[in-house]
Amino acid sequence: MLRKYWWKALSVIILIYVFIAGLTVPLSPGIERVAPTSVRTGDEFSLEVLGYNSRYDKGGPVRAWLKLDNERALEASSVQVQSGRRLTALFRIPEYLPVDRRVQDFTLILDNEADGTSVLPSAVFVTQDSIDPEMGRKAWVNSPVQDLHEEWAMTFPFRNILSETIRNTYFHVPLWFAMIFIFIASVVNSVRYLRGGSLEADNKAQAYTRVGILLGILGLTTGAIWARNTWGAYWSGDVKQNMTAIALLIYFAYFILRAVFEDPEKKARISAVYNIFAFVALIPLIYVIPRLTDSLHPGSGGNPAFGSQDLDNTMRMVFYPAVIGWTLLGFWMGNLLYRMGRLRLKLMDAL
């Protein structure tokens, strides 16, 4: 029994692991917000920092930098720690900056022994009263960012807008992967039917399509909830959202087509033809058009791709199992559905 159905048990075990690890592993320390966010050249100001999951009061002194680019940075002259999550850093911006832009953004970098390094990109915007890059280059006192603490902990990365919603990576993204695998299985069965397969192959194709639609709806829902918390609305008219909605319409049409025909052989043949045609029409929908249009999703429209930046090693330890787990669960559901369909076919023969 276990020898035959090991993959069902595996899917359950993997998904339990995904739920526990995905929802309980803490986020790494990060910077939630700072004030003030905009200053002028020549200002001496104290920057109030609100950390997330941080322990500024433990583990040695905290150092702070405002980074201009990869070589140039300003170090805080003093850092006062109020509590684990709050500190104030004193910075002085020189009269002239070594850039010819009117407004220059600085990245805030904090470092201490307990938390390691945390970064807030474009934390402070400096407006130049008068622009003179030459003067700025001469007067610049560089204090490079160095001697950082490399802390490795079992944490998920802190991303500013995402914060805790980063955990949705284990539900939203793998559900799409699983949906595509299931739809591929469905098309394979449709091809098998057309190449002289039995009604069994058609039965499998329709069962997998059903599961694929379910996974698609779940992917769309988890995405909409995520979008509500990060982009501000459930539906932002993003190209991937629109294309997914169309893809689901195409597959709903598949079931309408099936309902039209009475004769099971005819139903199987024509819906198999449509299934393959629809799958091919789906490829530009999912893979080509979103890549060529601006999208709010990572990896398009100038947003960073889903790579080393967003998916660190700890996340990979949950993400890849999640893909396998959801896919296996999808196949299990498909398995139940086609066994049900087989019973129905048998019943029709008997009657």
Next chain:
Amino acid sequence: MGFKQENPIFAPMEILKEIGFLLRKEIRLELRTSYAISGILLYVFSTIFIVYTAFQKIQPNVWNALFWIIILFASVSAVVKSFVQENSARQLYYYSLANPISILLSKIIYNIILLLALSLLTWLGFSFVAGSPVRDTGQFFLALLLGSAGFSITFTFIAAISSKADNNATLMAILSFPLIIPILLTLIKLSANALRLMQDTAVQNDIFILLAIDLMLLGVGLALFPFLWRD
């Protein structure tokens, strides 16, 4: 022409000859019973007139959207009859004479010609009452050409599927509208560029996408059609 289903040998010259014959047959059939094409023309011109009286002054971006919506509905109603205008006994006779690939290809080519003529007439009629905001005529014509090809390939194949059902006009709309959206969106973008509603530096990208989608659907359609026609 012999009985082709028994020998699956692929003969390009034979197919080309068959397509020529079938195409001539389609055109002759259309001209003989011209009620279909005149019905669609009547539909197009009355829609244009309704749109014109409703909007009076049409902005270029509205013009673009309305133009493609008129083309979309006219195309569906033009193509839907492809496989049902002749009775099934005569269709069976064609299938016994010719390769199914040449039957599908001849219908697709015929529909491309029909839809291109239809969209040119729509353009003419729409420009007559509402003015033409098209700035780049060559590009707009290219959009019409690629659009006719994409619509024809998709709708002809879906017409072949839905002709197998009794209530085929409804099924045609349900099956084809979601499938046509990627093509339609790219077309609207391309023609917005021809109307100078937006400046797209990567126009050849859109053209390439349209061509790729058209060719891909054509390939799959040709591969699948032999499974579809027999009853």
